[in-house]
Amino acid sequence: MTCTGHLIRNRWGILFGSVLLVGTWTACGQVDMTAPTGSTLQIVVHPDWVPLHGGRATVTVIGYRPNGAPLPDGTVVTFTATLGRVEPARAETRDGQVQVVFISGAESGTAVIQARSGPDATAEAQILVGTAAVGTLEVFTEPGFVPFGGGTVRVIARVMTRDGTPIPRIPVVFSADAGQLASNGRPQQTNARGEAYDTLTTNQQTNVTASVGTLTATVTVGYGIDNQPPIPIFTFSPLNPAAGQRVFFNAWSSYDPDGFIKRYDWDFGDGGRASGPQVSHTYRAAGLYTVVLRVTDDRGWQRAASTQINVTSVANIPPVAIITEIREQIEDDVFCEGEQLTFDATGSYDPDGSIISYRFDFGDNSSIISSSPVVQHTYSGITDTQTFFVVLTVKDNLGATDSDTVTIQVQKC
Numbered sequence: 001m002t003c004t005g006h007l008i009r010n011r012w013g014i015l016f017g018s019v020l021l022v023g024t025w026t027a028c029g030q031v032d033m034t035a036p037t038g039s040t041l042q043i044v045v046h047p048d049w050v051p052l053h054g055g056r057a058t059v060t061v062i063g064y065r066p067n068g069a070p071l072p073d074g075t076v077v078t079f080t081a082t083l084g085r086v087e088p089a090r091a092e093t094r095d096g097q098v099q100v101v102f103i104s105g106a107e108s109g110t111a112v113i114q115a116r117s118g119p120d121a122t123a124e125a126q127i128l129v130g131t132a133a134v135g136t137l138e139v140f141t142e143p144g145f146v147p148f149g150g151g152t153v154r155v156i157a158r159v160m161t162r163d164g165t166p167i168p169r170i171p172v173v174f175s176a177d178a179g180q181l182a183s184n185g186r187p188q189q190t191n192a193r194g195e196a197y198d199t200l201t202t203n204q205q206t207n208v209t210a211s212v213g214t215l216t217a218t219v220t221v222g223y224g225i226d227n228q229p230p231i232p233i234f235t236f237s238p239l240n241p242a243a244g245q246r247v248f249f250n251a252w253s254s255y256d257p258d259g260f261i262k263r264y265d266w267d268f269g270d271g272g273r274a275s276g277p278q279v280s281h282t283y284r285a286a287g288l289y290t291v292v293l294r295v296t297d298d299r300g301w302q303r304a305a306s307t308q309i310n311v312t313s314v315a316n317i318p319p320v321a322i323i324t325e326i327r328e329q330i331e332d333d334v335f336c337e338g339e340q341l342t343f344d345a346t347g348s349y350d351p352d353g354s355i356i357s358y359r360f361d362f363g364d365n366s367s368i369i370s371s372s373p374v375v376q377h378t379y380s381g382i383t384d385t386q387t388f389f390v391v392l393t394v395k396d397n398l399g400a401t402d403s404d405t406v407t408i409q410v411q412k413c
């Protein structure tokens with residue numbers, strides 16, 4: 001454990017030599033330096049989801065004193081997490097900030113990470129862990145059929161976040177209405193590609209289902225016919241509907257690689273069902289529902305995919321994202337390579353709620369998600385003058401989002 005005394009020794013040790021070592025020991029015995037009353041903390045966690053069993057995210061805390069100045073070096077910030085752990089759980093500020101690591105454990109869910117320093121400075125951020133981050137589930141087999149007399153096919157399930165990023169280390173359970181699966185009911189973990197595998201041996205047409213929590217996906221394995229199953233794809237709008245609001249579902253992107261789709265069947269997860277490529281449904285109560293689309297091709301083969309839809313209790317007006325301004329350290333209107341730039345989105349607002357996160361994509365393959373509208377970024381590796389598109393995406397307390405884009409020119413100064 002370091003203590004504030006070390007800093008003093010490093011700075012003044014050359015001048016005072018051994019005299020200061022006495023002071024160092026004394027300082028170590030004193031109480032931790034923490035943020036004074038009225039200080040504020042801002043917390044940033046990136047990325048906003050991690051897989052189970054050792055998934056890591058960077059947690060950065062920036063602290064300000066009541067007068068707006070950064071917290072002094074050596075201010076102690078402590079961390080807690082409702083799931084997983086933060087390492088180290090106690091860290092000292094340097095240049096006004098602290099960086100620690102969130103590490104997931106064996107439990108899925110939404111982890112709330114809290115940072116605290118002094119009597120009243122706290123900040124919280126959320127991160128999705130394991131199956132809580134799962135948005136969509138697909139299943140298919142290679143090949144899509146067994147020959148007359150029976151045979152074996154490989155079963156592949158693919159698990160992704162809502163924006164299509166594969167999720168590793170998710171347990172997938174496979175089941176079949178005929179034949180024998182190699183997994184025999186044991187969960188199979190997804191790999192780095194978000195894929196889990198099984199093997200089906202059967203001598204008849206068989207439906208194979210993959211499950212992750214409440215999400216399921218099903219595919220038909222044919223018998224003696226060389227047919228490819230159809231591919232279910234659908235979208236819905238609005239993305240974050242309220243109870244009582246009509247939701248429109250569209251499956252026109254679905255297709256059959258070697259035929260055509262004959263039927264579209266929907267299960268909305270609340271007992272409601274419908275048929276057809278374009279349907280609508282109204283949820284009566286708020287909640288997280290699993291929507292399943294099953295498509296049937298011209299040979300009667302089926303394949304189903306599902307996704308989760310979050311229905312809120314009240315109608316939600318989306319937030320408005322505004323990048324208010326970009327400030328530089330030296331106010332000369334030239335953004336320089338290596339210069340710390342401050343991006344300010346304090347002009348953003350939510351007409352009927354509050355903004356809970358600000359995501360900045362800086363256009364140089366880096367991004368951060370922050371609970372605060374003000375973040376810093378430094379562009380590096382610029383040779384001449386380069387243009388970047390900076391995208392701000394704000395999310396409100398009910399999950400609706402909005403984006404704003406600015407163009408920024410950065411030059412070598």
Ligand SMILES: [Ca+2]
Nearest residue numbers: 228256259297
């Ligand atoms: Ca087909």
Ligand SMILES: [Ca+2]
Nearest residue numbers: 317350353396
């Ligand atoms: Ca809102």
